[in-house]
Amino acid sequence: MRDTTTHPTSATAVELDRIDKRILRRLQQDASISNVALAAEVNLSPPACLRRVERLKREGLIRGIVAHLDPERLNAGMVVLIGVVLDRSTPASFAAFEEAAQRVTGCMECHVVTGEFDYFMLVRTRDSQSFNKLHAEQLLYLPGVRQIRSFMGLKEVVSTHRVPL
Amino acid sequence: MRDTTTHPTSATAVELDRIDKRILRRLQQDASISNVALAAEVNLSPPACLRRVERLKREGLIRGIVAHLDPERLNAGMVVLIGVVLDRSTPASFAAFEEAAQRVTGCMECHVVTGEFDYFMLVRTRDSQSFNKLHAEQLLYLPGVRQIRSFMGLKEVVSTHRVPL
DNA sequence: CATGAGCAGGAAATAAAATTGCGCGACACG
DNA sequence: CGTGTCGCGCAATTTTATTTCCTGCTCATG
Numbered sequence: 001m002r003d004t005t006t007h008p009t010s011a012t013a014v015e016l017d018r019i020d021k022r023i024l025r026r027l028q029q030d031a032s033i034s035n036v037a038l039a040a041e042v043n044l045s046p047p048a049c050l051r052r053v054e055r056l057k058r059e060g061l062i063r064g065i066v067a068h069l070d071p072e073r074l075n076a077g078m079v080v081l082i083g084v085v086l087d088r089s090t091p092a093s094f095a096a097f098e099e100a101a102q103r104v105t106g107c108m109e110c111h112v113v114t115g116e117f118d119y120f121m122l123v124r125t126r127d128s129q130s131f132n133k134l135h136a137e138q139l140l141y142l143p144g145v146r147q148i149r150s151f152m153g154l155k156e157v158v159s160t161h162r163v164p165l
Numbered sequence: 166m167r168d169t170t171t172h173p174t175s176a177t178a179v180e181l182d183r184i185d186k187r188i189l190r191r192l193q194q195d196a197s198i199s200n201v202a203l204a205a206e207v208n209l210s211p212p213a214c215l216r217r218v219e220r221l222k223r224e225g226l227i228r229g230i231v232a233h234l235d236p237e238r239l240n241a242g243m244v245v246l247i248g249v250v251l252d253r254s255t256p257a258s259f260a261a262f263e264e265a266a267q268r269v270t271g272c273m274e275c276h277v278v279t280g281e282f283d284y285f286m287l288v289r290t291r292d293s294q295s296f297n298k299l300h301a302e303q304l305l306y307l308p309g310v311r312q313i314r315s316f317m318g319l320k321e322v323v324s325t326h327r328v329p330l
Numbered sequence: 331c332a333t334g335a336g337c338a339g340g341a342a343a344t345a346a347a348a349t350t351g352c353g354c355g356a357c358a359c360g
Numbered sequence: 361c362g363t364g365t366c367g368c369g370c371a372a373t374t375t376t377a378t379t380t381c382c383t384g385c386t387c388a389t390g
Contacts, residue, residue: 024239027232031196034348034376045340050377052338063233067192069328070228074189076328079276081285098322109274109287110323111244113316120246120316122274122287124328151278151285157263158275161326163234163241163289199347199377210369215348217367 016061019044023052024061025165031065068161076106076124079153080131082139083117087146094118096143104138117149128152181226184209188217189226190330196230233326241271241289244318245296247304248282252311259283261308269303282314293317 016024022042026033033041039049056062071077086093094112101110101121109122125131131152139148181189187207191198198206204214221227236242251258259277266275266286274287290296296317304313 024232024234028234029231030229031232032230035378036376046376047341047378048339059238060235061238063235064195065197065230066194066233066326067189067196068228068231068326069189069193070225071328073224073226074328074330081276081278102323106329107323108325108327110321111246111318112320112322113246113318115314115316117316119322120318121323149280151280151282153276153278153285155277156275157277157284158267158272158286160273161231161233163236163239164271165239200349201347211347212349212370213368 020052020056021165023049024056027053027062027065028162028165071124075126075130078125078127078131079156079159080123080125081151081153082121082123083149083151084119084121084142084145085116085147086118086144088144089118093144097145100142104142105134185217185221186330188214189221192218192227192230193327193330236289240291240295243290243292243296244321244324245288245290246316246318247286247288248314248316249284249286249307249310250281250312251283251309253309254283258309262310265307269307270299 019042023038026038026041035050035053036046038053039046042049044052053062084097086097097119098110101107101119104110104121104123106124107121108124109120111120112118113120123131123134125134131150135148135150139145184207188203191203191206200215200218201211203218204211207214209217218227249262251262262284263275266272266284269275269286269288271289272286273289274285276285277283278285288296288299290299296315300313300315304310
C-alpha cells in the first residue's frame, strides 16, 4: 500500500511527493548516476523515473545538470568577499553597476543588500596577486562606485550549491 | 612505479590542453550532453572523449556531476549575508564554530575572512520570517559568537558556481 | 453505483549511447 | 634507427535511454 494522498497546498508552490524529493536529493548529490540505477533507488521502473526527471526539468525545478569543477586547480582557489557602496542610489546607477558586475572575472555571487553596503559580491581568483590585479583592473572601474571594502577569504569552511530538501 | 619526467604533482598545477578546457567549459555549462555529442563538439571520437572526461574526474578537476536546482521553488529564494565576530580568537573557538556552521540550514558559503569579521556566511532561506526563525533557533546558538551582522539580499544579480576557464 | 476521462505506472521492443579491445602512428629517448 | 609510451580511431559488445503500448487507479459525473 503506498500513500498517494496528495492534498493541494498552494497554487504557486510545486507539489513534490516523496519520490520527487528523493530524486532531487539524489541528483543534487550526484547526477552522473544512470537512470536505471536512480529508478532502482526510488523504487520505480526506468521509464517512470525518467518521466519524473523530465517533468522536474520541464517545470524548472531542475535548472540543469552541470559539472562541479575544483576551483583550486583552475586558479580560482582564493575567495574574496566584497562590500560595495555606490555614489548614488538611482535606478540607472544600479543598472549600470549590475551590468558591469556580471562581467567581473570570477564573480560567483553578487547581491543587492540591506545595510551599510549596496552590493555584496563573492569573487574567486587565484591568489592575492591576481586579486590585486583584478582590483586594479576591474573592480575600481565598476561604474558609480564610492567605496569598496574587501574581506579576503582565509579558509573555506563551506561552499556548496546544495539546497536543503 | 613509473614517474614520468617533470611532474608537478602538487594538486594546484595540472596540464590542460585546449581540448580539456573545451570539455570542462562545456560540462560546466551543461553536463547532460551525451558523450557522443560532446565528442563531436571537441572533434574527438567518443572513446577518446570519454577517456579524457574520466581522466579529468580521476584527477579531481571534475569534482562531480550535479543537478542545479531552483532555490526559489524549493523555499530557499532569499539570500542573507552574515558577518560573524567570535568572542575569542582561539583555535578551539574557531573549530567549534566551524563545526556548527556546517549544520546551519541553508548555509551555502562560510569563510574565515580578514577584516572586521571572523567569518562571513551566505545563507539561503525562504523569506524574512523563516530567516527570523533561523536566526533565533540556529544562528544565535552558534558557539562563541559575540556579534552577528546580517545583510538581507534584496536582489540576486549573480549566483553561479562556474569557474572562469 | 456505473462509467469514462485523465493520470501515472510497468513490460517489452527499439534506438542510442557507453564501454571495451585492439591496432596504428607520433613522439621522446637511448 | 629500435623501442616503449601515449593518445587516437575503429569496430564489436554491453548497457542504457527512450518509445510504444497496455493496465490499474482515481475521481467527477450521469
